[in-house]
Amino acid sequence: MLKKWNIKRKEEKMKKTLEKKAEETKDLFQELVKKNSEIAILFGQGKKLANPWKIGDNEDQYEGKRFPTYFELINPKNGKKNCPENSYCRVVFETDVENEFLDRPNDPGELRISNDSLIKSKRLRNGKLTLTVVPELISLKEGDRITIDVELDSFGAAPTFAKSLILNITEADKGKKKKTKTNKPKDKNDNLNLPNISLLEKEDWPEKWSEDSTILIKESDKDLDIYVNRDNVNLKRTLKTKKLDQSEIELYEERFKIALGLIGFSIYSQLEDEQDKEKVIQKTTKPISQIILPLIEELGDLSDLM
Numbered sequence: 001m002l003k004k005w006n007i008k009r010k011e012e013k014m015k016k017t018l019e020k021k022a023e024e025t026k027d028l029f030q031e032l033v034k035k036n037s038e039i040a041i042l043f044g045q046g047k048k049l050a051n052p053w054k055i056g057d058n059e060d061q062y063e064g065k066r067f068p069t070y071f072e073l074i075n076p077k078n079g080k081k082n083c084p085e086n087s088y089c090r091v092v093f094e095t096d097v098e099n100e101f102l103d104r105p106n107d108p109g110e111l112r113i114s115n116d117s118l119i120k121s122k123r124l125r126n127g128k129l130t131l132t133v134v135p136e137l138i139s140l141k142e143g144d145r146i147t148i149d150v151e152l153d154s155f156g157a158a159p160t161f162a163k164s165l166i167l168n169i170t171e172a173d174k175g176k177k178k179k180t181k182t183n184k185p186k187d188k189n190d191n192l193n194l195p196n197i198s199l200l201e202k203e204d205w206p207e208k209w210s211e212d213s214t215i216l217i218k219e220s221d222k223d224l225d226i227y228v229n230r231d232n233v234n235l236k237r238t239l240k241t242k243k244l245d246q247s248e249i250e251l252y253e254e255r256f257k258i259a260l261g262l263i264g265f266s267i268y269s270q271l272e273d274e275q276d277k278e279k280v281i282q283k284t285t286k287p288i289s290q291i292i293l294p295l296i297e298e299l300g301d302l303s304d305l306m
Contacts, residue, residue: 030203061245062126064098067109067154071095071129071161074277079165084173085135085142088120091165092131095152099246103202103231108159121201125170127248135169144169162285197261199230199253211236214285215264217277224268225232252293259292260285 011094064116073079074093083089101109102124113119113131121132140146145168152161195217206216211233218225229235235256239249264285271277 016070020290046152062099064101064127065096066098066107067100067158068095068097068101068152068161069158071152071163073165076165080168081133081165082168082170082172083133083135085144085169086141086172088132088134089167090132091131093149093150093152093163095124095161096127097124097152099125107155110151110153110155112151112153114151115146118146118148123201123202133167140169142156142169142171195226195261195265197226197228197257197265199257200227202231205229205231212286212289213282214260214289215281217264217268217281224265226265228257228261228264230257232256232289235293238293254259255296256289256293259296260289263288263292 058205072094073091074091074094075081075090081089081091097109098104102111111122111124111129113122113136117138118133118135119131120134120137129137131146131150135141135144147164147166149162149164151163154160200216205213209216209229211231213229214232215229216227218227231251235253239252242252244252264281267281267284268277271280
């Protein structure tokens with residue numbers, strides 16, 4: 001009980017301090033935009049950034065087992081999932097294995113999924129295995145039905161668990177509008193919103209990516225999607241060398257994502273169209289990825305909370 005209370009108190013203290021710093025950072029950003037027209041042009045008007053300092057509200061520290069003792073389908077519970085043909089849906093399994101089970105260096109497990117091309121992402125976190133299913137990836141249409149078989153294998157150290165579900169493709173989500181092209185000349189600085197920044201799992205890496213790859217930027221119309229490598233060698237090294245609880249791990253990942261994503265965005269916005277943007281961004285952000293987390297930690301003066 002005392003251990004749990006100390007963990008909870010530490011997380012509450014960290015949360016309050018970090019959220020206060022986030023507000024100060026937000027105010028500073030607004031002041032910079034107000035005083036500097038070039039920064040205003042760079043970021044434009046639009047989406048609000050996610051709070052890079054916010055940590056989870058977990059009541060207790062999750063402590064998974066080295067090998068799973070159970071594996072259950074909890075969404076959908078009845079084994080049948082409806083998914084709009086033009087959108088996505090999530091399938092969730094519950095287990096009791098540790099978060100690193102599938103990618104740890106010693107005795108890793110394996111996740112096998114039939115019709116794997118349907119799966120955009122996989123995430124094992126705190127006893128939940130979440131699969132993001134996208135019918136458009138294999139051109140499924142309304143009325144199609146497909147079976148997805150999922151196996152969690154420990155290679156003899158524990159039983160191999162197998163579950164199946166039926167995916168029913170339903171009519172298109174009418175609320176999801178398709179983008180239409182116009183004849184108006186495109187100006188990349190015209191009402192440009194803050195980019196969508198997300199972490200990219202190893203299983204979703206582009207073909208030429210490796211552990212030291214950093215950022216992938218995709219542009220469509222006036223939107224930019226920035227994908228930051230969640231399995232970047234420098235991020236993983238930092239997480240490995242520090243004794244972090246789950247909320248602190250998520251904190252470091254969010255810092256890495258926002259900081260490196262915005263740096264990549266600022267570089268991208270300065271490049272000419274004829275340049276090999278992907279090559280330039282990788283070359284410039286790789287060395288930055290080595291120092292970005294230690295730099296944030298020092299500038300934020302958060303060492304007393306770690």
